[in-house]
Amino acid sequence: MSLDSVKRQLAEAEAKAGRAPGSVTLVAVSKVQPEDRVQAVIDAGQRIFGENRVQEAETRWGPRRDLEGLELHLIGPLQTNKVNKAFELFDVIQSVDRPKLARKIADAAQSAGRCPRLFVQVNTGEEPQKAGIAPADTDAFLADCRAMDLTVEGLMCIPPVEESPAMHFALLAKLAERNGLAGLSMGMSSDFETAVEFGATHVRVGSAIFGERAYD
Template sequence: MATIAENVHGVREQIWRAAEKSGRDPQSITLIAVSKAVPPERLAECLRVRLNIFGENRLQEAQAKINGLAQYPKIHWHFIGHLQTNKVGKAVSLFEMLQSVDGAHLLDKINEQAQRFGKIQSVLLEINLAGEASKTGLRPDQLPEFLAEADRWPNVRLCGLMAIPPWHEDRERSRPFFAELRKLSLAMSRYERANVKLTELSMGMSHDFTVAIEEGATMVRIGTLIFGARQ
């Protein structure tokens, strides 16, 4: 069985190849280790190979890991799950970035809590590209009106977009959705202001991240290829 260090090396090689294939700088792509249900001691193995960005989707589990790894400096924690409004305060206190923001009311709460903690909270807006009822997220046509309101959230920095395409075994079936998210981001450039700079595209997971990189992903969220399958 491969070690976590070997798995991370393998993922980085795939990132490098996909970036070179599409004429991109591999250093422009951030690898996020999706660490849900992974114990702190296994995350420490990632830290030993300089992988220090983790994505969590459960607040209580994340807090235990953050406390358990407090002796390690410069760990970056991203929240990647559905965020309920009653959990916003805890999320803002724990996470550097919230990757799954899907509504104005939620952003009102995030802005309020960020003011309370004296921070500027980085967020990504989740886009539901296929209109799937099983997923949260803004419709693409809602984004312009949403960004036009950004001045009401001075303690929030809108850093980019996130999307998860419909699952399919053939990773090429994800490509049109990744391309659409990139085009949507570019089309929104006219809304740029102090707290709106949509430079990040978080898209692509273990089965399709190389395609996402070819279509412009700046962040990829990898769990299974690093830690193995989880229950």
């Protein structure tokens, strides 16, 4: 697949779901991708990218930070000792996943006088190896974030690979609606069209745009 074909499929999914054209933001997941592939996607006009690690993002995007229209999303786990660096690099942090991290972000925002846009990661499958707030704890965690003066834009999830994603997307949408949140980051290369059907505002697509990731 390619950027053009993904954009075409995304537009078709929006139309099928009765969504306005362009209502879903495409986040191109560039993590672990070779430089030539990333540059080709930049050259094709994509400006919104997702990275998993602060250090990798700094190496890749630091020299490109003045690229017009560039918007960087942190979609992987964030260590508390990397929060200040994440503030420098990222426009959006999608992986707020525990009270200690929320507190650290709140303190950094207070010091910096600004804060990246925030999504709370929900572990919809309650998988022990996966980061995220349990669905049952999401309401209370969001209330705690608001008590720290953190403005949360939406929720993010990564469904279990062996389960149908639809029920996880539906659960995330329900949690977001209950808490008055508009943002829903859900859906990846294999299921972003389903995510659009369930109300995704952001889809995170990697291999369908870049090809399979190249691991060292």
